[in-house]
Amino acid sequence: MSRIRVLIADDEPLVRGGLSLIINATDDLSVVAEAGSGFETLTQADRTRPDVILLDIQMPGSDGIAVTRQLRDRSPSPRIVIVTTFGLDTYLHQALDAGADGFILKDAPAELIQQAIRSAHRGDAVLSPQMTRRLIHRYTGLSAPDPAPPTGYDRLTSREREVLILLARAQSNAEIAAELYISEATVKTHITRILTKLGLRDRAQAIVLAHRHHLDRQP
Structure with missing residues (x-):
């Protein structure tokens, strides 16, 4: 069985390390690269051709929204899951408009993170319906x-x-x-x-x- 290849993009080494442990703990997921900035994310995406990118929304050089737009212009385009916190809800609407496939919270349980990657790879929703509803009601008010x-x-x-x-x-x-x-x-x-x-x-x-x-x- 081929593994789903994942690129982790976050400017905090501890976050990258934690996500890497969660992902590599399964038989069907594998971390192929890590990146600490927007530029490095694009470089590593070109080099490793991941299936899914876990992308922090705030990074030095170029934020996750800008990186998402650039990745969407490439072929083949990887699935993109924004990794965020409740403090960044105001950016979620922009991220989805830019082409992100979904988003998860940094403090989500390991099982949810693993399932989010699998779901994104299939092209399905990456959040539980309950969490999707909770976040949708927070950011849909940003536009009339x-x-x-x-x-x-x-x-x-x-x-x-x-x-x-x-x-x-x-x-x-x-x-x-x-x-x-x-x-x-x-x-x-x-x-x-x-x-x-x-x-x-x-x-x-x-x-x-x-x-x-x-x-x-x-x-």
Whole structure:
């Protein structure tokens, strides 16, 4: 079984060391490089081609938001999970807009960090629904809500609109499948089509867009 290759980017050596121990303690994850600055992150990403990058949002030289934008312009682009604290919630909206696949807290349990990496690698959500809801309500207030339907919304089928509403409520694929009485594979197909029709990059952007347009309040 091939391991998921992870790059840890944080300006604190102790944080990098702790994350490295957590990641290398599993059979399916492996740290391929570490970086202590924005520039070093880009250099190491080019050199090692990681599958997932754990990226601190505040680093010398270039912050995590700027680094995320630059990484998104590269091909292939790694999955990017922002590592943050509650004190940095004001940056999360910018990070997701820049193309981050999600975020975790630095003091998260080891199991959650490991699962976040696996989920990001699969293209799924990297947080539990409960944590996603908790953080969404903190940062969606940074931009004014738009009651008008988003561009491309009229192209969605009724089922795709149902899935989008449940995404906005931070439900997992399994929870969506159970509520709509469909398979998880079908849920993934609907999400792929939703992203294509709305011109979105990933699930995180779909959640942000849905909250901006009050889709989480739909019946």
